[in-house]
Amino acid sequence: MLLEICCRTGIIDPLTVIPPSEMIVSMVDHIGSGELNESIFNTLSTIILAFALAVGFGSLAGTLVHRFSRLRDVADPLLASYYSVPTFIFYPLLVALLGLGKAPLVVLGVLSAAPAVMISTLSGLDGVPPILMKLARIHRLSAARALWWIVLPAALPRLFTGFKLALSYALIGVIAGEFILSGTGIGYAISFAYQSFDNRAMYGLMLFVLLVAVTANGILYVWEGRLARRRSVG
Amino acid sequence: MTEQSHVVLNEVVRRYEGPPAVHALGPINLTMRRGEFFSIVGPSGCGKSTLLDVLCGLVRPTSGSVHFEGRELRGEVPDGIGVVFQEDSSMPWLSVRQNVAFGLRTSAKPEKEIAELVDHAVSFMGLAQFADRFPAQLSGGMRQRVCIARTLVLRPRLILLDEPFGALDQQTRLLMGDELLRLWRETGATVLLITHALDEAAMLSDRVGVMSARPGRFIDMVETGWPRDRDSRIVSDPEFGSLTARLWSCLREESLKTMGRAA
Amino acid sequence: MNDVPLEAGLSSRASRRRIRAFDAVVLTLLTMALWQAIGSWTKGVAVSPPLPTLLYLFGLLRTSMFWNHAAATLAAFLLAFALSALIGLALGLIFGLKRFAGEVAEPVLAGFYTIPKVTLYPVVLLVFGLGMSAKVAFGVMHGLVPMTLFTLGAVRNLPPVLIRTSRVLRLSPDRMMRWVLVPACLPDIVNGLRISFSLSLLGVLIGEMFSSQRGLGFLLVNGMAQNNVPLSTAVVTVIVVVAIAANTLMLRIGRPAERRANRK
Numbered sequence: 001m002l003l004e005i006c007c008r009t010g011i012i013d014p015l016t017v018i019p020p021s022e023m024i025v026s027m028v029d030h031i032g033s034g035e036l037n038e039s040i041f042n043t044l045s046t047i048i049l050a051f052a053l054a055v056g057f058g059s060l061a062g063t064l065v066h067r068f069s070r071l072r073d074v075a076d077p078l079l080a081s082y083y084s085v086p087t088f089i090f091y092p093l094l095v096a097l098l099g100l101g102k103a104p105l106v107v108l109g110v111l112s113a114a115p116a117v118m119i120s121t122l123s124g125l126d127g128v129p130p131i132l133m134k135l136a137r138i139h140r141l142s143a144a145r146a147l148w149w150i151v152l153p154a155a156l157p158r159l160f161t162g163f164k165l166a167l168s169y170a171l172i173g174v175i176a177g178e179f180i181l182s183g184t185g186i187g188y189a190i191s192f193a194y195q196s197f198d199n200r201a202m203y204g205l206m207l208f209v210l211l212v213a214v215t216a217n218g219i220l221y222v223w224e225g226r227l228a229r230r231r232s233v234g
Numbered sequence: 235m236t237e238q239s240h241v242v243l244n245e246v247v248r249r250y251e252g253p254p255a256v257h258a259l260g261p262i263n264l265t266m267r268r269g270e271f272f273s274i275v276g277p278s279g280c281g282k283s284t285l286l287d288v289l290c291g292l293v294r295p296t297s298g299s300v301h302f303e304g305r306e307l308r309g310e311v312p313d314g315i316g317v318v319f320q321e322d323s324s325m326p327w328l329s330v331r332q333n334v335a336f337g338l339r340t341s342a343k344p345e346k347e348i349a350e351l352v353d354h355a356v357s358f359m360g361l362a363q364f365a366d367r368f369p370a371q372l373s374g375g376m377r378q379r380v381c382i383a384r385t386l387v388l389r390p391r392l393i394l395l396d397e398p399f400g401a402l403d404q405q406t407r408l409l410m411g412d413e414l415l416r417l418w419r420e421t422g423a424t425v426l427l428i429t430h431a432l433d434e435a436a437m438l439s440d441r442v443g444v445m446s447a448r449p450g451r452f453i454d455m456v457e458t459g460w461p462r463d464r465d466s467r468i469v470s471d472p473e474f475g476s477l478t479a480r481l482w483s484c485l486r487e488e489s490l491k492t493m494g495r496a497a
Numbered sequence: 498m499n500d501v502p503l504e505a506g507l508s509s510r511a512s513r514r515r516i517r518a519f520d521a522v523v524l525t526l527l528t529m530a531l532w533q534a535i536g537s538w539t540k541g542v543a544v545s546p547p548l549p550t551l552l553y554l555f556g557l558l559r560t561s562m563f564w565n566h567a568a569a570t571l572a573a574f575l576l577a578f579a580l581s582a583l584i585g586l587a588l589g590l591i592f593g594l595k596r597f598a599g600e601v602a603e604p605v606l607a608g609f610y611t612i613p614k615v616t617l618y619p620v621v622l623l624v625f626g627l628g629m630s631a632k633v634a635f636g637v638m639h640g641l642v643p644m645t646l647f648t649l650g651a652v653r654n655l656p657p658v659l660i661r662t663s664r665v666l667r668l669s670p671d672r673m674m675r676w677v678l679v680p681a682c683l684p685d686i687v688n689g690l691r692i693s694f695s696l697s698l699l700g701v702l703i704g705e706m707f708s709s710q711r712g713l714g715f716l717l718v719n720g721m722a723q724n725n726v727p728l729s730t731a732v733v734t735v736i737v738v739v740a741i742a743a744n745t746l747m748l749r750i751g752r753p754a755e756r757r758a759n760r761k
Binding site: 065070073074075077078080083084085086089092093095096097146164165167169171172175179209210213214217221 | 501513516517520521524535538539542544608611612613614615617691693694696698699702703706717721729736738740741743744745747748
């Protein structure tokens with residue numbers, strides 16, 4: 001709202017930021033025109049793939065690290081410092097290793113998202129009350145059953161936090177990668193608009209990305225809420 | 235080992251290697267008769283909970299043996315033992331009914347039978363009204379009842395309870411004591427109750443064992459001689475007072491020792 | 498088991514430290530090996546191998562140019578971190594103590610935390626222009642929200658009995674803050690500081706990459722643009738080492754605070 005007023009009244013230079021209403025119009029124009037459909041599909045599929053792989057690897061790695069305390073002593077400081085470093089700087093390296101195309105983007109997405117999953121897996125496993133593990137033994141559950149019936153449900157709230165972060169990070173990683181060095185995808189489209197000084201297009205696309213991110217997060221948030229409602233008072 | 239002995243502990247010792255090395259328990263010699271209600275009282279830290287862990291097979295004794303129904307325990311929890319822990323072990327993501335049904339998940343029983351057993355256990359513990367609520371919506375006492383119902387539904391032959399009413403107020407404890415007696419009579423199981431409340435032990439049990447300070451050993455065994463048909467009103471029996479006094483006279487010195495050590 | 502002899506505890510701590518040091522060395526060697534492998538396989542196109550990088554780095558450390566850039570980054574970072582930490586702490590305390598404000602603010606903040614801030618980059622650039630203020634803005638944009646969230650969480654999770662006890666003891670508000678609230682919240686606050694530290698650093702670096710002629714971020718991008726592979730690799734190495742060192746340090750600082758507040 002405020003932004004809209006500022007832009008219209010010229011407080012903010014219209015060359016710099018365009019009014020939100022125009023952003024929306026631009027977004028609808030560009031997306032609606034269908035010219036970007038292929039890019040959108042590419043980017044979204046890459047993100048989803050990266051997310052799925054990150055969740056898979058991250059949970060597995062997190063579980064292993066949790067089990068072996070020596071691994072954990074080594075991994076803890078590394079995980080803590082991981083997000084200090086902008087991961088997309090490794091993108092050119094990935095391209096050199098894997099060539100152009102989807103592979104480096106997927107790997108970049110996984111590299112961005114997996115540590116978040118690892119961290120939340122560790123946190124989730126830590127949060128399983130030891131009494132429940134005793135309960136598992138009393139009921140003579142096999143290891144697989146104990147994992148599926150007790151550990152997973154008990155850890156789920158914290159795991160979910162990790163999933164939400166992972167989705168965001170995968171999205172950021174993939175789009176940042178496309179922005180830097182790619183021929184297709186939404187990130188590239190934004191970069192192209194930026195370099196062509198096409199503010200309208202750029203903002204329109206950015207708004208689109210924002211909306212996608214908010215929607216995806218929103219879905220996870222609602223899902224999480226339904227799971228959590230039973231566990232909290234009232 | 236006679237026909238009547240349900241559980242036998244023979245020279246059981248439990249040590250922890252450390253560092254530091256701790257001699258937590260023993261040597262313990264105990265024979266529990268089938269169907270008896272046996273309580274253990276003792277100062278804090280004397281190894282009562284360790285004894286329970288050893289008894290149900292969660293932990294192997296450093297030396298000595300544990301026999302349940304004639305078979306030795308080798309680090310695995312045998313079938314037929316139910317445990318109610320001190321801490322709340324209800325699963326927050328399951329409703330009361332689902333919690334109680336949990337133990338039957340691995341059994342091959344048909345769904346209808348499971349539902350019947352669960353319903354019976356739920357109403358036996360007075361939880362019928364709350365069957366579809368979740369633990370977070372219940373009080374501590376009710377959550378413990380859920381845990382007891384969950385144990386009950388499996389019809390265990392030996393029931394171990396580790397200070398199950400620790401977090402409850404006195405009136406609720408007395409009523410829960412009555413519940414426990416009702417459960418004992420209905421199932422005919424052998425019951426072991428660990429408690430720090432002397433009156434609770436004295437009023438509920440057939441026999442009370444008094445444990446020393448760490449390393450825990452039995453320093454007294456008291457037969458109460460109560461009739462099977464008892465409830466909490468037994469406190470008005472004149473014997474009750476002298477029983478509790480006897481327990482305390484044993485326990486007082488051990489408790490002082492523990493306090494001196496901790497201070 | 499509360500009568501643990503002190504010597505026994507110390508010796509186990511010392512042996513754990515030895516194991517950890519050994520593992521750290523092994524990990525470093527493995528990383529070097531992997532680095533070397535990647536470097537030689539890509540023939541130094543994207544990454545230069547360890548040895549040339551280290552040599553280049555040593556040379557670099559002797560130039561004043563490098564230290565100028567490092568100083569620029571440091572200045573921007575310290576400012577961004579200080580702002581994030583102080584504002585975050587203040588906001589977190591307010592939102593934590595004022596129940597209603599907190600309940601409204603938390604989902605909004607959490608939402609902001611998870612949306613890709615990358616979408617806001619061009620806006621920040623265009624609003625703040627190029628240079629120091631943009632860098633600091635980036636840093637604060639990344640570091641503020643986690644700090645606020647952690648502090649908020651810490652205050653909200655305070656057992657109410659602590660506050661009641663303070664009032665029974667008739668502590669002045671200032672003393673209650675200093676003697677009861679802050680020590681109890683300290684582990685979460687320290688964690689928040691640590692995360693805020695990492696993210697502010699990230700934000701500043703990113704800002705430098707896009708909007709500045711000075712700083713380590715700029716140096717990195719410059720190296721990449723000029724295809725000066727040893728330079729870009731060397732800068733990355735510096736950043737990574739600093740990040741790991743700082744985080745490890747902060748983890749260690751946080752540990753006694755956690756123990757005192759009696760938590761896992």
